[in-house]
Amino acid sequence: MTGITVRSTMSRKGSPATIIDVAKAAGxxxxxxxxxxxxxxxxxxxxxxxxxxxxxxxxxxxxQLAKAMKAGSTQSIGIVVPDVANPFFSSVLSGxxxxxxxxxxxxxxxxxxxxxxxxxxxxxxxxxxxxxxxAVAPAxxxxxxxxxxxxxxxxxxxxxxxRLPNLGAIPLVSMDHAAATELATQALITSGHSDIAIVTEAxxxxxxxxxLLDLDDHATSLLRPSMQRLVGHxxxxxxxxxxxxxxxVVTAPYDREQAAVVVADFLRxxxxxxxxxxxxxxxxxxxxxxFKQLGVVIPxxxxxxxxxxQDWMLLVHPAVTVVxxxxxxxxxxxxxxxxxxxxxxxxxxDVFLSARLIERGSIREVNPA
Amino acid sequence: MTGITVRSTMSRKGSPATIIDVAKAAGxxxxxxxxxxxxxxxxxxxxxxxxxxxxxxxxxxxxQLAKAMKAGSTQSIGIVVPDVANPFFSSVLSGxxxxxxxxxxxxxxxxxxxxxxxxxxxxxxxxxxxxxxxAVAPAxxxxxxxxxxxxxxxxxxxxxxxRLPNLGAIPLVSMDHAAATELATQALITSGHSDIAIVTEAxxxxxxxxxLLDLDDHATSLLRPSMQRLVGHxxxxxxxxxxxxxxxVVTAPYDREQAAVVVADFLRxxxxxxxxxxxxxxxxxxxxxxFKQLGVVIPxxxxxxxxxxQDWMLLVHPAVTVVxxxxxxxxxxxxxxxxxxxxxxxxxxDVFLSARLIERGSIREVNPA
DNA sequence: ATGAAAGCGCTAACAT
DNA sequence: ATGTTAGCGCTTTCAT
Numbered sequence: 097m098t099g100i101t102v103r104s105t106m107s108r109k110g111s112p113a114t115i116i117d118v119a120k121a122a123g124x125x126x127x128x129x130x131x132x133x134x135x136x137x138x139x140x141x142x143x144x145x146x147x148x149x150x151x152x153x154x155x156x157x158x159x160q161l162a163k164a165m166k167a168g169s170t171q172s173i174g175i176v177v178p179d180v181a182n183p184f185f186s187s188v189l190s191g192x193x194x195x196x197x198x199x200x201x202x203x204x205x206x207x208x209x210x211x212x213x214x215x216x217x218x219x220x221x222x223x224x225x226x227x228x229x230x231a232v233a234p235a236x237x238x239x240x241x242x243x244x245x246x247x248x249x250x251x252x253x254x255x256x257x258x259r260l261p262n263l264g265a266i267p268l269v270s271m272d273h274a275a276a277t278e279l280a281t282q283a284l285i286t287s288g289h290s291d292i293a294i295v296t297e298a299x300x301x302x303x304x305x306x307x308l309l310d311l312d313d314h315a316t317s318l319l320r321p322s323m324q325r326l327v328g329h330x331x332x333x334x335x336x337x338x339x340x341x342x343x344x345v346v347t348a349p350y351d352r353e354q355a356a357v358v359v360a361d362f363l364r365x366x367x368x369x370x371x372x373x374x375x376x377x378x379x380x381x382x383x384x385x386x387f388k389q390l391g392v393v394i395p396x397x398x399x400x401x402x403x404x405x406q407d408w409m410l411l412v413h414p415a416v417t418v419v420x421x422x423x424x425x426x427x428x429x430x431x432x433x434x435x436x437x438x439x440x441x442x443x444x445x446d447v448f449l450s451a452r453l454i455e456r457g458s459i460r461e462v463n464p465a
Numbered sequence: 466m467t468g469i470t471v472r473s474t475m476s477r478k479g480s481p482a483t484i485i486d487v488a489k490a491a492g493x494x495x496x497x498x499x500x501x502x503x504x505x506x507x508x509x510x511x512x513x514x515x516x517x518x519x520x521x522x523x524x525x526x527x528x529q530l531a532k533a534m535k536a537g538s539t540q541s542i543g544i545v546v547p548d549v550a551n552p553f554f555s556s557v558l559s560g561x562x563x564x565x566x567x568x569x570x571x572x573x574x575x576x577x578x579x580x581x582x583x584x585x586x587x588x589x590x591x592x593x594x595x596x597x598x599x600a601v602a603p604a605x606x607x608x609x610x611x612x613x614x615x616x617x618x619x620x621x622x623x624x625x626x627x628r629l630p631n632l633g634a635i636p637l638v639s640m641d642h643a644a645a646t647e648l649a650t651q652a653l654i655t656s657g658h659s660d661i662a663i664v665t666e667a668x669x670x671x672x673x674x675x676x677l678l679d680l681d682d683h684a685t686s687l688l689r690p691s692m693q694r695l696v697g698h699x700x701x702x703x704x705x706x707x708x709x710x711x712x713x714v715v716t717a718p719y720d721r722e723q724a725a726v727v728v729a730d731f732l733r734x735x736x737x738x739x740x741x742x743x744x745x746x747x748x749x750x751x752x753x754x755x756f757k758q759l760g761v762v763i764p765x766x767x768x769x770x771x772x773x774x775q776d777w778m779l780l781v782h783p784a785v786t787v788v789x790x791x792x793x794x795x796x797x798x799x800x801x802x803x804x805x806x807x808x809x810x811x812x813x814x815d816v817f818l819s820a821r822l823i824e825r826g827s828i829r830e831v832n833p834a
Numbered sequence: 835a836t837g838a839a840a841g842c843g844c845t846a847a848c849a850t
Numbered sequence: 851a852t853g854t855t856a857g858c859g860c861t862t863t864c865a866t
Contacts, residue, residue, distance in 0.1 A: 111537075112592075112618060114843055125853045130845060137846090138851055155618060160593045161534050162843035165858045168480075170530070172594075181559040181793075183552070190550040193576050197583075202590055205574040207562050214566075221571055223481075224529045225541075249481060249524065384780055408777030411753055424550075483859055494837045499861060506862085507835055531859035534842045 113154035121150035133158070164226065172202040173434055174222035176232040177256075178210040184377060184404060184423050185233065188256065191427025192231065199435050201228070210235045216242040223251060229438045231269075231430045233257045236320070254434040256426070258321050267437065269430040269447045271421045273321045274328035276451035277375055280401040280419045281332035283453055284371045288462035289399060290336075293344040293369035294329050295359055295379045297322040302342045305330045317446075325375045325403075344369055348379060355382035356389070363390055370399065370462060377404035384412065395460035405454060414457030421451045482523035490519035502527070533595065541571040542803055543591035545601040546625075547579040553746060553773060553792050554602065557625065560796025561600065568804050570597070579604045585611040592620060598807045600638075600799045602626045605689070621806040625799050627690050636806065638799040638816045640790045642690045643697035645820035646744055649770040649788045650701035652822055653740045657831035658768060659705075662713040662738035663698050664728055664748045666691040671711045674699045686815075694744045694772075713738055717748060724751035725758070732759055739768065739831060746773035753781065764829035774823060783826030790820045 119129035124143055131137035132147040133156070139147070150156075164170040175192055177185040189205060196203045204227060206218035215235045219242045222230050229252035234240055239262055247253055247266055255268045277294075284292050298320065300308070308319070308327050316324060330340050346362045348355035359382055374380030380402035387394060394400050394414065402409055402418040409416035429447045437444045488498035493512055500506035501516040502525075508516070519525075533539040544561055546554040558574060565572045573596060575587035584604045588611045591599050598621035603609055608631055616622055616635055624637045646663075653661050667689065669677070677688070677696050685693060699709050715731045717724035728751055743749030749771035756763060763769050763783065771778055771787040778785035798816045806813045 115845095116843075126843095127845080127854080128852055131852085134845075140851060143851080155614070157589070157593055159534075159595060159843050160590075161530050161539070161595050162858090163845080165528075165530050165534065165843080165860095166845050168858075179559070180549070180562065181552075181555045183550075183555075186550045186552075186555040189574075190548070190576060193549065193574075194578070202594070203574065205558075205562075205572065207559060209563075220526070221529075224526055225571070226528060226530050245524070381776060381780070388780060388782065406777075407750060407775070408780050411750070411757060411777050411781055413757065484861095485859075495860090496838080496862080497836055499859095500836085503861075509835060512835080528859050531842090532861080534844095534859080535861050537842075 112159075113151075113156045114159070115156070117154055118147060118150045118156050121154060122146040169228055170226050171200060172204055172225075172227050173431070173438070174204045174206065174218075174225075174227045174230040175256075175430075176206045176208060176215060176218050176222070176230065178208055178215075178233060178235050180205065180207040182377075183406065184421075187423035188233070188427035188430070191424035191429075192431045193427075195428040195431035196435070199431070201431075201435060208235055212237045212240070215240065219243065219246060223249075229253065229434045231256055231434050234260055239263075252434060252437040254430055254437065256430050259317050261318055265443075267433055267444050267446055268317065269426060269433050270317075270321075270449070271426065271451050272448045273324035274316060274331065276403070276419050276421065277325040277328035277373065278332045279328075279451060279453045280373050280403070281329045282335075283417070283455070284373065284399060284401060284459060285332060285336050285338070287371075287399065287459050289371040289459075290338050291341070291344065291369045291371070292329075292333075293346055293362070293367065293372040294326065295346045295348055295355070295372065295374045295383050296326050297348065297350055297376070297379070298326045298345075299347045300326060300342075300345065302340045305340050305342075309334060322375065329373070329375075343367070346372075348382065350376075350378055352378055352382050352385070355379055356385040359383045359386035360390055363387075363392060371401070371459070372398055373401045373403075375403050377406055380404065380416075380418070381406070381408070384408075384416075395458050399460045399462075400458040401453075402458075409456070417456045417458045418454050419451045420454050422449055425449060481528075482520075482525045483528070484525070486523055487516060487519045487525050490523060491515040538597055539595050540569060541573055541594075541596050542800070542807070543573045543575065543587075543594075543596040543599040544625075544799075545575045545577060545584060545587050545591070545599065547577055547602060547604050549574065549576040551746075552775065553790075556792030557602070557796035557799070560793035560798075561800045562796075564797040564800035565804070568800070570800075570804060577604055581606045581609070584609065588612065588615060592618075598622065598803045600625055600803050603629055621803060623799055623803040623806065625795070628686050630687050636802055636813050636815055637686070638795060638802055639686075639690075639818070640795065640820050641817045642693035643685060643700065645772070645788050645790065646694040646697035646742065647701045648697075648820060648822045649742050649772070650698045651704075652786070652824070653742065653768060653770060653828060654701060654705050654707070656740075656768065656828050658740040658828075659707050660710070660713065660738045660740070661698075661702075662715055662731070662736065662741040663695065664715045664717055664724070664741065664743045664752050665695050666717065666719055666745070666748070667695045667714075668716045669695060669711070669714065671709045674709050674711075678703060691744065698742070698744075712736070715741075717751065719745075719747055721747055721751050721754070724748055725754040728752045728755035729758055732756075732761060740770070740828070741767055742770045742772075744772050746775055749773065749785075749787070750775070750777070753777075753785075763827050768829045768831075769827040770822075771827075778825070786825045786827045787823050788820045789823050791818055794818060 208215040231254045233256035348358040374383040405420035488495045577584040600623040602625035717727040743752040771785045774789035
């Protein structure tokens with residue numbers, strides 16, 4: 097007998113050791129190896145040792161592709177968001193990943209640049225990868241045939257942040273948009289304000305809003321988030337018999353620079369607002385840019401309530417009173433809901449997280465005239 | 466003959482149509498179907514039609530798992546970051562995803578909470594999923610056996626933001642940390658400052674820094690980013706014959722709240738600094754919190770240079786002069802480098818992006834005494 | 835142009 | 851306890 101030949105620890109470059117390599121090295125059959133490696137089925141101590149040892153020596157790494165193929169499940173879920181760099185979505189993502197991981201799922205993230213095309217393609221890709229389910233925060237389109245298609249194929253789905261029309265029975269995980277702005281406007285009213293401007297992406301006349309106010313909860317939840325938020329504002333107004341003044345609705349695009357211009361234009365106007373509410377992170381930031389540019393002093397000249405607690409809100413003077421949504425928790429809830437939906441087919445229902453008002457110093461108390 | 470029976474458009478729930486289903490429905494063989502579906506090989510117009518039609522009717526969706534198994538390539542790459550919710554990394558991510566997508570790769574994102582354990586597990590998972598390559602922004606540990614292991618297995622790898630000791634020949638995509646802070650300190654010196662405090666995660670005595678200054682570029686790049694940045698500061702000082710004063714080094718943890726406390730403590734001290742530089746996003750933010758809390762007026766009481774251009778820097782008064790790193794571009798470069806590395810084995814080299822100084826209003830010109 | 839068959843790595847009956 | 855075998859969905863020779 098010649099001396100022992102030590103096989104290289106390394107598998108040949110580019111192709112990791114397979115279970116067959118391990119079996120051979122251990123001198124047992126493929127299935128014996130499989131049994132000990134997946135810890136399922138019986139094996140003698142001797143076999144077990146030999147296999148484990150060979151696996152370690154060879155740096156065996158199970159091929160999840162093959163496993164998934166057999167099992168019909170990849171233990172991975174997808175999440176599709178408009179923009180990973182948006183602080184709201186990156187927080188959602190962070191919660192989503194953490195929750196998924198602790199449930200034994202991996203996450204494949206797709207960012208769509210808020211583009212319907214990329215969104216559709218991303219969803220298809222995820223489906224082709226045979227993820228076990230997908231959470232999607234839809235781009236700002238009115239409907240997504242792809243989502244509907246996937247749903248009808250029976251792929252577990254969860255919607256984040258907004259429901260889409262015509263999308264039957266896909267659970268939604270979202271904050272209650274209307275309730276959130278209602279909170280903000282309510283706070284302003286409580287402090288004595290009644291001429292409250294609102295910076296929003298939505299556009300609506302007083303009569304349109306009035307109609308919307310009569311919608312039931314479900315119908316409301318079908319509106320775009322921005323519109324839902326505007327409805328919440330109108331609700332608070334109505335609760336205090338304050339007329340909805342459409343000249344106080346500042347409709348601005350979802351873009352820092354452009355929105356800042358729009359808000360500045362409004363402020364230069366002969367408006368009568370004593371308070372103003374920015375209804376999302378971008379718009380709140382843009383509003384503040386406009387205040388700074390025009391030398392508007394908060395809260396002396398104008399009271400302000402922001403949306404989505406952001407870093408800068410603590411840095412400016414005074415710190416900004418804001419409606420905060422728990423983005424991370426929302427992500428966690430989305431993952432949990434999706435995984436639940438994957439586990440059993442039992443109907444899983446919508447999850448609404450409520451926003452809370454974080455009071456700081458940007459509202460001035462006024463005595464009602 | 467009976468009438469035509471229209472098969473349900475839908476495949477049975479949970480199991481999408483396979484290529485065999487399509488072949489059957491089209492009345493051809495599996496391989497014929499495969500040929501037209503992958504557009505590779507010859508087929509008569511008649512066959513082509515029949516197959517395409519059947520595929521559409523059945524909602525056929527290729528199983529990428531099976532494809533990858535055959536091909537030995539998944540066309541997907543992984544990226545591992547300490548925290549997706551950190552603005553720097555989410556921007557990196559955004560660039561990375563975009564670049565990967567346009568090169569035909571999908572991205573699997575893993576967020577590790579800056580934990581060595583999770584990082585190791587994430588890397589293994591990615592490898593088991595047989596991604597074609599991985600980009601990793603390492604957690605703050607000193608070494609990663611897992612990364613080294615994967616490298617030795619021949620898996621294409623790219624490091625983001627920092628190199629790890631003992632990690633042979635893995636290309637690095639990063640900003641030049643030392644050059645970045647050098648820029649900041651240089652700007653302060655040019656404006657007449659010489660007593661410049663620096664807020665950093667690193668800790669070093671004057672003599673330690675002196676030693677570090679003699680390191681060559683490669684050795685320097687092996688240091689932690691925070692230490693590299695401190696070295697850059699020291700370099701600028703030395704270039705102007707200003708002594709490195711270790712009492713001006715404010716060592717703070719990577720945590721908004723705690724760092725703010727540390728900076729405030731320093732400011733209350735009887736220091737002689739006329740300027741201060743925060744060396745990363747968190748620390749810059751924390752510094753500003755401390756300024757606000759203590760009523761320090763920028764730049765009258767103290768000149769300030771921040772790091773990583775952030776939203777709030779434009780909102781405070783005066784706007785903050787900052788060293789900006791192009792996070793998105795960095796992500797793009799990382800993806801490109803990785804993909805290049807996957808394509809050919811040709812040596813791919815390090816990529817350094819340079820930071821630039823964005824001059825705004827937080828530096829006061831002083832006349833050197 | 836088309837079909838039969840092998841094989842990617844793994845698991846799970848089913849023998850023995 | 852262990853080995854043999856079939857099969858997950860796909861591509862790709864290899865015949866025909």
